[in-house]
Amino acid sequence: MVTRLSHYFLRTLREDPADAEVPSHRLLVRAGYIRRQAPGVFAWLPLGLRVKAKIEAIIRDEMANAGAYEVHFPALLPREPYELSGRWEEYGDGMFRLKDRKGADYLLAPTHEEVFTLLVKDLYNSYKDLPLTIYQIQDKYRDEARPRAGLLRGREFTMKDAYSFDASDAGLDASYQAQRDAYERIFRRLGLEYVIVAADAGAMGGSKSEEFLHPTDIGEDTFVRSEGGYAANVEAFTTVVPEPIAFDGLAEPVIFDSPNTPTIQTLVDHANATMDGDYTAADTLKNVVLALTHLDGTREVVAVGLPGDRDVDDKRVEVAFAPAAVEPATAEDFERNPLLVKGYIGPWSETGPILGEESATGIRYFLDPRVVDGTSWITGANIDEKHVHSLVAGRDFTADGFIEVATVREGDPAPDGSGPVRLARGMEIGHVFQLGRKYAEALGLKVLDENGKLVTVTMGSYGIGVTRILANIAELNNDDKGLIWPASVAPFDVHVVATGRDAAAFELAASLSADLEASGFDVLYDDRPKVSPGVKFGDAELVGVPRIVIVGRGAADGEVELWDRRTGDRQVVPAAEAVARLTA
Amino acid sequence: MVTRLSHYFLRTLREDPADAEVPSHRLLVRAGYIRRQAPGVFAWLPLGLRVKAKIEAIIRDEMANAGAYEVHFPALLPREPYELSGRWEEYGDGMFRLKDRKGADYLLAPTHEEVFTLLVKDLYNSYKDLPLTIYQIQDKYRDEARPRAGLLRGREFTMKDAYSFDASDAGLDASYQAQRDAYERIFRRLGLEYVIVAADAGAMGGSKSEEFLHPTDIGEDTFVRSEGGYAANVEAFTTVVPEPIAFDGLAEPVIFDSPNTPTIQTLVDHANATMDGDYTAADTLKNVVLALTHLDGTREVVAVGLPGDRDVDDKRVEVAFAPAAVEPATAEDFERNPLLVKGYIGPWSETGPILGEESATGIRYFLDPRVVDGTSWITGANIDEKHVHSLVAGRDFTADGFIEVATVREGDPAPDGSGPVRLARGMEIGHVFQLGRKYAEALGLKVLDENGKLVTVTMGSYGIGVTRILANIAELNNDDKGLIWPASVAPFDVHVVATGRDAAAFELAASLSADLEASGFDVLYDDRPKVSPGVKFGDAELVGVPRIVIVGRGAADGEVELWDRRTGDRQVVPAAEAVARLTA
Structure with missing residues (x-):
């Protein structure tokens, strides 16, 4: 059955929806494919449903x-199976939960x-x-x-x-x-x-x-x-881990004054100004204090040490500590752990390990895999405005584990040796x-x-x-005029547009539409009377059926125009050949 | 593609599900079409999904x-549109409601x-x-x-x-x-x-x-x-309403002793024993006291008068008072309305109307349409163990409205005059x-x-x-062996069963299945090795594909058996003719 636009449930819109941030959202709403019902919840209109199908x-x-x-x-499922797997809790706020009239717990899966x-x-x-x-x-x-x-x-x-x-x-x-x-x-x-x-x-x-x-x-x-x-x-x-370095001959840690250097950059500048050598952020050990909220609701403060030229990546740290939730430690967390001096935190102090094994704080300490034994670092001394240099991993401090949370950078080596990423x-x-x-x-x-x-x-x-x-x-198939569907998922195979006021054009368009349908094409036929060619062409471009046939002035001479929505090519062909040309 | 039972996701069950009350439930579960997930919530297995499609x-x-x-x-919709139509409230417990993470109200439509x-x-x-x-x-x-x-x-x-x-x-x-x-x-x-x-x-x-x-x-x-x-x-x-009767010459109401007659039957027996005439329940006026709960939560006591040979029909009364909820009046409701003497309730007392217009109780009173003006009734006198006879509708009592809540009976006249129902x-x-x-x-x-x-x-x-x-x-298409689908909705068009241990039978069944599929049939092919013919036939009968082809001992002679699941007919035909026979 040919779908006639004069009766079809389709209204294209001239205005972009106010809340549309991306082309797919903007165009699918404007071209009449979907319609918003609530935040993140849409109804599917006939065109959209066809593409989805x-x-x-x-x-x-x-x-x-x-x-x-x-x-x-x-979609509606009882709580019990998700309770057994632990996901009733794990999903947190991300899962819709409800009760039935008897008070039994259900979820929308x-x-x-x-x-x-x-x-x-x-x-x-x-x-x-x-x-x-x-x-x-x-x-x-x-x-x-x-x-x-x-x-x-x-x-x-x-x-x-x-x-x-x-x-x-x-x-x-x-x-x-x-x-x-x-x-x-x-x-x-x-x-x-x-x-x-x-x-x-x-x-x-x-x-x-x-x-x-x-x-x-x-x-x-x-x-x-x-x-x-x-x-x-x-x-x-995963990070390519360097070889460890022997401790023999490595300098001993030295605490030095570093007033006003609570950030990596200020620390590096200070080091270059006061010490021999050409230091970069990669020579410093940054220590980040995080608060985990475990599934049972308990809060745990942990610390992560990583080279100063890297940050903690939000997604990597989320995965690393899942299912616990992660956030930066708060002022309150620091108050409870007075041995950690904010801006000057390190795994070690004059009196021994502050973090890691045998630590004075009891806080679990995780290290980036690059911090292998024998690497030497400039880092906080846990005294206000003091840092320490020549602090050697494995000798002066240790970790409770290694963890992949540092940002990945362009040029980092792929773990399989296949070159920089x-x-x-x-x-x-x-x-x-x-x-x-x-x-x-x-x-x-x-x-x-x-x-x-x-x-x-x-x-x-x-x-x-x-x-x-x-x-x-x-997103991938559109231009400034509208959508351009690949043939495999287009809502219709051919969009026939009758233009003008000449009855012959509409008759030819109707019979051509029927012929196309009989040849196995899904046809959308724009048979709207009293709608200008410009509006019809604009709608065709917006809706985005890849093959358009225009039946207008040439109809009297038995000619129609084939319009390729993607390339914009238009070709006048005898109407009798149109089906064959579209089948080819 | 032929669906091979050896790999298909199907397990038929020998036992009826314990909670199955009706054949469709029992058979759809046993034959592997659906599976319960929660009360009134089912998963669709491949066979069931095919029929549904x-x-x-x-x-x-x-x-x-x-x-x-x-x-x-x-399915998930916001509250607002249902609030505007009034159905957010009206649906009561029948609607699943939930809140999103921001506390906004939603429903499952x-x-x-x-x-x-x-x-x-x-x-x-x-x-x-x-x-x-x-x-x-x-x-x-x-x-x-x-x-x-x-x-x-x-x-x-x-x-x-x-x-x-x-x-x-x-x-x-x-x-x-x-x-x-x-x-x-x-x-x-x-x-x-x-x-x-x-x-x-x-x-x-x-x-x-x-x-x-x-x-x-x-x-x-x-x-x-x-x-x-x-x-x-x-x-x-709707009830056929009798013509009203003129009041002229009708007897005046008479209160009479009626000890121990709180039911219609005891009242009729008492009347026949103590008064002239041959009384039936239809001569009495039964008064039923109901409590409505309105949408705003208020409770209202109302009364309904109807001929004593009828009851209040649960569904009719529900519709009559919708959207209010209806239940029988409680002892508490009666306590609050001492003028109504339970077992002896009527619309009238010695001092005038108790129910209806100018009533002493203020309780709204509805009448069955048969209680037209001039009809004369035996009913309660609102005095313990006393009734009244010759109480005339329209003269001695009136209603606040007429209402269709009485049970409908075999033989009642159709409202369009087309005879008894x-x-x-x-x-x-x-x-x-x-x-x-x-x-x-x-x-x-x-x-x-x-x-x-x-x-x-x-x-x-x-x-x-x-x-x-x-x-x-x-429900409509089954026997003691299982389901029998109409061809229009059967999960498969043909069920081919290979039996025995003869490789030739399996080869013939496979090629026949492929031929059938090529001719446009959806084929389920029971190719399970080492499963007895009895089990295969039993499964075929339970699953209920209407046309079964058995390929067994006759395969060596190029013969197969066509089995009509509905009639039970079996016919041996040459394998080469099977497709044509099934197409016919």
């Missing part, structure tokens, strides 16, 4: 090719590992039942602190989430690879550039994890890649996880192995953000 | 034929009139934009007090809900009829018997409403129909409403008419319960 069809197709079966879970695990536990009991990969395409909820950028960071969003179940680690590797391959096929079919980066698996309790990032300046993720092929998001980047921004459009046995253990999913012994199942979890992908495609 | 495709097709366009709203109205208000402004009908197929939430019967009364369920928008009443009539016609086509294609009954439109604030009921003994709705074609649910049934049970599978201007007024949806004057839009609302329909089809 096409993306979903491609995903379903590739899931079937990967041997995955579709199921569907409710942000992700479904728990209930998929329980479903398989419910129905399966033998290694012979495995491997299994099941998935759903479903509306998920996360109570984002700052929903923004339209569909890119919403509170309701559609995801394809798949879960694999295997009896062995080798099986998990194969299931993981099958999903990873399917993701590559999906993104290729969608014409969406992607980079697969190593990701941190810690937060999900897993062993291996990769993200599919779409490189874009509006991306919220920073990732690194080397010429040699290494790619990781900054959370997963460059930094880029990307947006997560897919994520594959080897969860391992965390959820299966928490929820008791075991099967009998070949020897009749119960073994815990190992799992993977694989997500694709359907609505986020749609927005990314829109 | 087929029903949805039929609905989408007929919505397109009716000129309706699909949109999609979130039980129905979407408000936001559809606002969407159209947002985008449309002229009568030329209308008529418009838009719909969605979407998961809805209602916090049922007693979720039960599997999908038939769940707390999450899938609905198709459509909304029409017109500038005129005639337009609404046409839009309503188009949806009503589409519903008839949908139910016919689904092979689902239905009765269209007049329904009460009051609760939705509308002017006309009809329900599509599927006649079934497990239905929760009672409806009536006459031979002459009248059909209504009991809430919408019969009673039947049904389950609501569709509902069409002329909402009129209630929502448009509450939310300010107006358009400019031909004369440039703002007019309020008139609306309709049209619902079909997708998951409930699925369960009803399952």
Whole structure:
């Protein structure tokens, strides 16, 4: 059936929505694809729903090719499974929670590992039942602190989430690879550039994890890649650790006056002015005091030592201490720990270690991996306006552990030896996880192995953000006139525009639309009477169907115009040839 | 792609689920279509999802034929629109409510009139934009007090809900009829018997409403129909009102002793024993005291008088007093109203009216429409163990209004004169409403008419319960072996079963499955090795694909068996003819 614009539920808007920060948001609203209902919550209008359905069809197709079966879970789920996995608490404010009329606790699921695990536990009991990969395409909820950028960071969003179940680690590797391959096929079919980066698996309790990032300046993720092929998001980047240095012959620590040097820069300037040598921030040891809030609500003050030319990276530190929440230590935290002299903090004082093993403060102390044994540092002496130099790691101070929280910089060496890395921004459009046995253990999913012994199942979890992908495609495919959809996901295949007041043009346009539809095209036919050609062309450009056919003045001569929305090319062709030309 | 059972996510169960009250619930769980997640909340397994998708495709097709366009709203919606319509309060405990991290109120939508109205208000402004009908197929939430019967009364369920928008009443009539016609086509294609009954439109604030009921003994709705074609649910049934009788010559009221007659039956027995005449319950006036709880929380005691051979019908009284909640008056309510003597209540006492106009109690009094002026009743005298006879309606007592709350009985006359009605049970599978201007007024949806004057839009609302329909089809199509799907919604078109240990049988079954798939059939192929024929046949019967092909011993001779799941017929045919036979 040809969709006639005169009756279609579509109104394009002349004004950009006031809250639109990015092109996809602005254009999807203006062109009548989506409409805001609440912060981060949208309704889908007919055009938007058509594009979404096409993306979903491609995903379903590739899931079937990967041997995955579709199921569907409710968004509303009871608390218990999430209590068992620990995520009822871990999700904090990010999860919508509610009570039913009897006072029982429910949630709107942000992700479904728990209930998929329980479903398989419910129905399966033998290694012979495995491997299994099941998935759903479903509306998920996360109570984002700052929903923004339209569909890119919403509170309701559609995801394809798949879960694999295997009896062995080798099986998990194969299931993981099958999903990873399917993701590559999906993104290729969608014409969406992607980079697969190593990701941190810690937060999900897993062993291996990769993200599919779409490189874009509006991306919220920073990732690194080397010429040699290494790619990781900054959370997963690991530092190349230098060799330790022997202590023999290293100078002993010397405390020196350093008035008015509470920052690294003032300290370096002071050192260069008062001491021999050409010091840089990299010669200093910066000590950052953080406060962790653990899941049980307890607050712990910790310190991190890192080269003075690096800062603590917000995302890396969040991952490093997850599931605890991290914030800078407050004045109150410092008051409780008077041995730490703000602006002049170091791991050591005249009387011995202040931080690290055998510390006087009892505060846990973590070091950047570059601070290897035998490296010598200028750092605080825990006395107001005094620092110490020649303080040697491993000899004069130690750590309770090494930690990857320092900022990653352009030019840092890739951990696999493939050369220096460059930094880029990307947006997560897919994520594959080897969860391992965390959820299966928490929820008791075991099967009998070949020897009749119960073994815990190992799992993977694989997500694709359907609505986020749609927005990314829109971000990537637009110009100052509007959207330009790739053919694979365009809401219609052809947009036929009848112009003028000549009945013959409208008749030709109608019959051409019917012919196109009969040839398998989805046709949007702009049959609106008394609407100027300029308005019709503007709407066609805004809506962004890639192939447009104009039926106007030439209709009398049996001619129509083919208009390529992307290149702008226009070609006059005989109407009789239009279907063949569009099919070619 | 042929779906192979050896890898499919399907486990049939031998045991009925403990909580299953009805066949659809029992069989859909046992055959691996759905799985319970919480009371009234289910997950959809691959088989169930396939059937659901087929029903949805039929609905989408007929919505397109009716000129309706699909949109999609979130389940999570802000409070404001529902506050404006009054339904934030009206829904009471039946609606799931929640707060976001900022404390803002949200709900899980039980129905979407408000936001559809606002969407159209947002985008449309002229009568030329209308008529418009838009719909969605979407998961809805209602916090049922007693979720039960599997999908038939769940707390999450899938609905198709459509909304029409017109500038005129005639337009609404046409839009309503188009949806009503589409519903008839949908139910016919689904092979689902239905009765269209007049329904009460009051609760939705509308002017006309009809329900599509599927006649079934497990239905929760009672409806009536006459031979002459009248059909209504009991809430919408209206009583045929007798002619009033002149007061001239009617006897005056007489109070008489009636010890120990607090019930209608004891009163009738007493009357027949002590007075001339052959009295029945229909000669008595029963007075029922009810307590209403209004939306603002206030409690009001009211009384209803009706012939003693009728009771107050729970559903009719609920509709009559909606949106107030109704319950029987409590002992406390009676204490507060000492003029009403329990067991001996009447509208009149020796000193004059107790109930109705100029009543001594101030309690509002409603009468059944049969209690017309001039009818003479035996009823309570508001004195312990005393009744009154010859109490004449309109002369000795009056009402504050007439009300349709009495039970409807087999044989009652249809209001349209089409003869006596019969009673039947049904389950609501569709509902069409002329909402009129209630929502448009509450939310300010107006358009400019031909004369440039703002007019309020008139609306309709049209619902079909997708998951409930699925369960009803399952209720209607099963036997003691399992499900028997109609071809239009079966999860697969053909179920091929390979039996035995002969590799030739499995090869033939595989090639036949591929041929069937190539001919356009969706094929489920039971290729499980080492599973006995008995188990495979049992599973095939339980799963209920209507056409089964058995490939077993006859394979060596190139023969297969066609098995009609519904009739049980089995026919041996040459394998080469199987596709043609199944296509025929």
